[in-house]
Amino acid sequence: MLEDGTYDVIIVDASTDPEQGEVLHLELTVLAGVHKGEVVPIQASGTGLEDFEALGCPGTLEVLGGVPSLTIES
Numbered sequence: 001m002l003e004d005g006t007y008d009v010i011i012v013d014a015s016t017d018p019e020q021g022e023v024l025h026l027e028l029t030v031l032a033g034v035h036k037g038e039v040v041p042i043q044a045s046g047t048g049l050e051d052f053e054a055l056g057c058p059g060t061l062e063v064l065g066g067v068p069s070l071t072i073e074s
Contacts (some may be wrong), residue, residue: 001068002040007061008032011072012039014054024051028061028070042068 013027024047028040040061047054049072059072 001066002030002035002038002061002063004063004065007035007063009040009059009061009070011054011057011059014051016051022046024049024054026054026070028059030061031058040068042070044070044072047072 008031009028010031011026012029015025017023017025022045024044026042026044028042030036030038030040042061049057054072057072059070062069062071
């Protein structure tokens with residue numbers, strides 16, 4: 001996982017697992033800074049998006065205390 005901070009990202013892969021309900025498995029690519037180009041896997045719930053709708057969406061990943069929080073700009 002990345003160090004604490006705020007990162008501009010884009011969703012490059014998204015999938016769901018029927019056994020996990022509405023949980024999205026996302027892969028994010030960092031767009032700028034020292035981690036530019038790194039791919040970060042996370043899980044997200046409560047987005048209101050289907051996996052195919054999330055693909056290509058930009059967002060902001062905030063890591064605080066090692067815990068990631070993603071805001072998707074849809």
